[in-house]
Amino acid sequence: MATNFHLAPPVKTVDGLLAAPIDISAINAVFSFNATTQTALADATITYELGPNAGNPIFDLRQSPSAAWLDGAVFPVAQLAHHAFGTAGFTDLRVIESVQAAGSVHTLRVQYPLAVPNSQLGGSYLPALDWLAGPRLRFVLGLSDLNRARYAEAWLPANLVFDQFAISLEISLTGTVAANQVITNGTVTVLGSNHWHVAFPAHFTALSPMLEIRAADTLLHQSGNTVLPVSGTNLTIDTWAPSSSSVNLSTQITNIATLLADNESHYGGYAHGNRFTAFFNGSGGMEYEGGTTTSVGALPHEAFHSWYARGIKPASQADGWWDEGWTSFHDSGADDALAFDFGDAPVLLCSRDPWQRHTTGNAYSDGSRFWQGMAALLGVAPLNSLMAQLYQTYKGQPVSTQMIEEFLLCHSGNTGVVDAFHRFVYGLSDGTSPPDLWLRDDPGHLGADFWAGTFWNSPDLWIRTQDDGGTTHQSPEYGQDNWFHARVRNRSTTGSAQHFMVSFHARGFAGTQFSFPDDFLPCMAARAEFDLAPGASRIVKARWPNHLVPPAGTHTCLLASVLTRGDPPPGGTHVWEHNNLAQKNLTVVDLVLGEFMILPVVLNNRIQRLVGGFDLEVWRPESSSELEISLLQRDKGFFGRTAQKKLKPFHPEVFRPTATRHGIELECGGHIGLGLNSNGQMLGSHTPDLVGQRFGDSWQLALPVSAKTITPIELPAFSQRNAGMLVQAHPEAKPGSVHTIHLVQRHRKSGRIVGGVALEVRVVKERP
Structure with a gap:
């Protein structure tokens, strides 16, 4: 998976250590559960690369390592300690106390007893590792947006959510004859009795994996299939519930199929392969990529998150507001427009703290209100269309708040987007002294x-x-x-x-x-x-x-x-x-001795308060006497009366320059080139034939060699005309010389310059 260092937090000095973000490419781990001793052990290795800055790598793990190896050598676990990065609780990260080079690749292996994580255990559906009669294992990954440090780092060495990586997890359960079942959005391979391998794909982040292990006789299970309407995916829908549940799984399979089809139809193709997994736990809800743990009531909300939250994903936990706000807006019909009121107090949805480790609690209410305001600003249908384009553009990738703001401005062209994000996302006031x-x-x-x-x-x-x-x-x-x-x-x-x-x-x-x-x-x-x-x-x-x-x-x-x-x-x-x-408005060309090029120019007169005619001025340095310059236009009346007397028909196939040196006529012949830019690309068109079509019936006004020439032109109000500036290098021009020529439009009566283009000509002896 491509690295996402452009989304990573900056390098930061913490407790005297230069803490540097990393990109994890893979996590390989073994979870060993022993029912006899009712204990569990983990052995995990991350393969990672440092970003563009050397320093001490950072990651997180909410377990307590008992042993570690860095690049195969024993490494003191005390030198993997947590350090405070932000001001709130659980914003600390582990720092590897080993300075490593920018771009270098390493492995870190850690072993630890597996236990309910040392993190903020709020929420309605908690992480679990406990033993029931039998003995039977109940293991719940239990990720959470609203509670800090509760993504994959709760159980595995992992990264902040900007990073995407594959997870390979081997799970074994010994000391019991009770059959257990893995519920996951990963790909499961059965290796033996109570022995599995679960693979999570490389586009996953720390907020993506869903995993539960439960005794098979404590579960209800039913599968169904549907064909999605946009992607054409033949999708398997796996549903699970506790055996004591009254949920009708057959009904929920139908509901899921309907929800996913509706989401595809409105926003684009499903991003999670050919499976959707739902565990109906009876309370709350949590989204995963192509999966959910949910109540029946929360199902529409959680299924939609497979588009916004886990189809495109927050690039940081400060960005977690946008998916909850947009999903809440969608829950209400995605059609409720309510204009922003800039008399309201600023609203902070996205902090500037790169170390934030939870989704803000007002993401649902204030986030939905923000999208109501955007619907009023841009229109309900255009906003929904833009959000569908956003999803299709970044499907499978992390997306920051700034990226959404940039996308909406670029595609809507509405400058009110900037004001709205300023006050109602970043929580900024107008200030007493505006910037300039x-x-x-x-x-x-x-x-x-x-x-x-x-x-x-x-x-x-x-x-x-x-x-x-x-x-x-x-x-x-x-x-x-x-x-x-x-x-x-x-x-x-x-x-x-x-x-x-x-x-x-x-x-x-x-x-x-x-x-x-x-x-x-x-x-x-x-x-x-x-x-x-x-x-x-x-x-x-x-x-x-x-x-x-x-x-x-x-x-x-x-x-x-x-x-x-x-x-x-x-x-x-x-x-x-x-x-x-x-x-x-600068064009750079390489012009071979004896050849010419034409710079097409669009001349406009859009200024209502300016009346009267215009002049075209050509400015050129003294050294450009080795260049021939002409103006081209198809309408003879475009030029002023004085200039009309000097016009000649222009035909590219027989063009000769207006002036020669030593009496030698210059025949272009087959070299009716347009010139190449400094990267060797042809300018103006792709073939000489097209040049002829564009300017073949033009009138040519040859300009004298002068620092400034002035040509009156006719340009009616609210009109535009196409003209060409032809430039040819004499065969005796100095190769390697560089000439900058300006074509300037000036309002004749006021003397005001109202437009201009620049051409940089680099004379070359022959085409590279």
Whole structure:
């Protein structure tokens, strides 16, 4: 299973030890029960890997080890002691007092007498290890959300719930002739009389396994089958109850089949193989992956948890609110919309304590109320659809509260999502002094909302093709994940940003005007962050999923917005009008000597209060005299009257540059290339034929070699036009030279710049 270190708590110094999270890949354990002596022993080995930080590995076990071995060598159990991590009870973890290298792999073996765990034993259905007449064993794993340290760590060395790992458990019961039965959501192999092997899959976390061992003659059992409507799974439904129970298992099999079918139809395919196991214990309820211990009344709630809670799972126990809140909302019909009232006091559902070890008690009531508010904000049907998409996107994986907030913002585009999570999930007040978060439009931008200079190549916005921490912009690579980055700054001198969100979006074209929110939201990625102090800055990154990265040859404009309570960009705002907005409209190309490329540009006029014409300006450095630059547009009337006199028809197949050196004409012939970006990807289109189709009937305006050229254009109000900027490298251009060219749209009457794109041309001798 993939490691989830991005969801793990941070490294922390505890009692002088640098405590570092680990990823457990497998737990191999033996539970030996002896009915004659009425004792039990455990022998368990975890195989684990350290994360990106060296340190002392952390894990938990609520039993008392009697012996230990680290990487096969005897290890003192006193050096596996619990240490306090959080402020509440049962937030302590065991720390291995051995410093280990980042990324290194190890094994830890522990032996211990197995007993009812030393943890908070509240709840209606408790862990148990006791002996009945016969003798007969009653063993109950008895996990609990609401009571601390009551997941797999109660019985086995395990990890916090961000981690996913396989469990291989051999169980033997000796000293009795009474037949016992294993009830579990794992896969059972019978090895002999009262001897079993139970395997739990690698996507399980510490909150996933269900296990009970009981005397066979104390149980009722019935199985049935159903075919699920979405996945088509032929599902076995295993039901159990104490022999004294009055529960009609046949009826409950029918009920389970109906519930699971309904859940699949509304939210997506069942995530737990071809079996569902239910033990009707007569009181309360607890969810497991594809299983439950439950009362009849709690069954609908617990069955739904196989989607939300154990289909997608909380990434930390502080995240346990969202599945209980959403399930409670679903219990009431998932159709009760009740608008948020921001006059209400803040509600804390998700703390910022990574060491929290229980689900908060108000998760059911306040959690359900939160989802009522979201239904009012987004609409009942859209919210249910978004939650189904969330499940289908992350099925089988841990999901944090921040991931849900990011998902809902990205897919709904509603900025009210940020306000709602701020107050009614994270429990934050508005504060007396709001922050002023911003992104630079230009190296000279000092943070004012209005910026009169260049704004289309923000230095605070960049792409990396690998998650490598780099700060230099790279052109995105198609077919793989890329990473958005933004450097967010807090301009306020007194207001801390308790919680904020950065949205990232990529428009599939180079354009001159983008406005908020229409061009920014919905977005491709977002990142929730916390606690940015006055005067501070922070680099925020988000994964750009590979399926959303446009194909090679696409001119991508990167857009970002910073959203926080009390500091929203007004609707209709452009990048240069608000410091929360930024764009990077930069194309990077490798251009072979003698070849040309065309940068398609979308020109807009969306600003109602600006009347009059526009000018297109081309800015170029002195060194770019070795480049030929032209403007292309299919409508002759697009150009002003003066420019129309200089137009010539443009035909790519016979194109010659407007100027030559030493009287030599340059024939492109078969080299009507579009140029390649710095990653070797073709720009603008995939074939020269498509270039011809796009610009073949265009008019060409050749531009003189000048630091700035100005071309009047006609652009009616609320319209957009497509144009092209053609750039060709002379055969005598200097290979290795780099030229940055800006195409700028300026409002003629006011002199205001209202848009721009940048092109970085890297001259190369030949194609790599």
